[in-house]
Amino acid sequence: MTDKQRNAPSRPKSRHSSGVTHVNEPHYDNFTVVGNHLAQHPELSLTAIGLATHIQSLPEGTPIGIKALAAKFREGEIRIAAALRELEEHGYLARPRERLQSGQVRTRAISYNKPRSAVRAAAAPLAEPEHGLAATPEPDPVPPPAPVAVPASAPEPPPAPDRPTPAADLLAGLRAHDPRLLLAERDVHRLTPAVTEWLERGVPPTVITHSLTSGLPQDPIKHPAALLSHRLATQLPPHIPVPPAHAATAHRPAPLQTCDGCDRAFRAPEPGRCRDCRTSAAVA
Incomplete structure (x- = not known):
């Protein structure tokens, strides 16, 4: 008997049976460096991760208000507002308020490509390599852009309250x-x-x-938090206007005085005689 000959070549073995396969090419212009701490964040939603990536790619001074972002994307104002709050909670975004010389209050937007916690972790000393081998850093195919300076006065994101408020x-x-x-x-x-x-x-x-709680829809509410x-x-109401300082004293009645002629009480800005005593003195 002769051995059976295989006519078809065997299929090449793949390194991965399933999952993503990356085809990476270097970028030399028009790119943004995004850390894996953001791209693979275990607590941020996909909307928040995508929104943070978009914000970090924008030029300095680009408006990132809710209405401006909703005009670009199909998610709508509710989902965009929720994603912005997620980024604030995890330190990727800060929106402090500041009062202008005109008295108006505006909200600034500060984007952090690496939150404070990640900055502190990156500043920690590296561990000694095992077996006495020197650690060899992988070469960067593309020089990274200059890091964005983090303002020293930027407020830390507010922590979740430990006690009920x-x-x-x-x-x-x-x-x-x-x-x-x-x-x-x-x-x-x-x-x-x-x-x-x-x-x-x-x-x-x-x-x-x-x-x-009033005027809620009759249908089941799938996302009560949204x-x-x-x-x-x-529906946020405006601040209660502060009345001018002179308004409190404009309608204040004159103090009580004791008449020098009849000892009767009357209202006048200064001590003296009441109206009847002044009239009697004028007739006399």
Whole structure:
């Protein structure tokens, strides 16, 4: 008997049976360096990761407000606002407010390509290589762009509150008014700053609860946190105007004085005689 001959060549063995295969080519212009701490962030949503990548690629001074971003993308204002808050919570974005000389208040936008926690981790000393071998860094095919200076005065992102606050209690208690408004603890922490802003503007908690629970749709609420975030952002009342300093004294009555002639009390800016005594003296 003769051995069987194979006519078809064997299939080449692939290094990976499944999963992604990368075809990488170097970029020499029109590119943005994004760290894996952002691209593979375990807690950020895909919307937040994509939005952070887009913001880091924009030129300095480009507006990144909710309406400006919603005009570019199809996600809509609610999802974009939620993604911006995620980036603030994890240190990739800061939006401090500053008062201008004209008295107006504007919001600045500061993008961090590496959060403070990642900066501190990168500044830590490297571990000694094992077996006494010197560590050889991999060469960079493309020189990285100059790092963006991080302002020293930029505020740290606010940590999640350890103790319940009035705003957090209000959010957690919304489910007593409507079971569909049951929030996860993470959503309560994320929405607490927005409710605190309402409280700081003098809105009573009962009014905030009514604004968040009245007029709800009859259909099942799939994303209660997104619904509440939209209402807190779009229905935020303005600050209570401060009356001028002279307004408090404009209608203040004159102080009581004792008449020098009849000892009767009367109102006048300075001591003296009442109107009757002044009239009698003029007739005499």
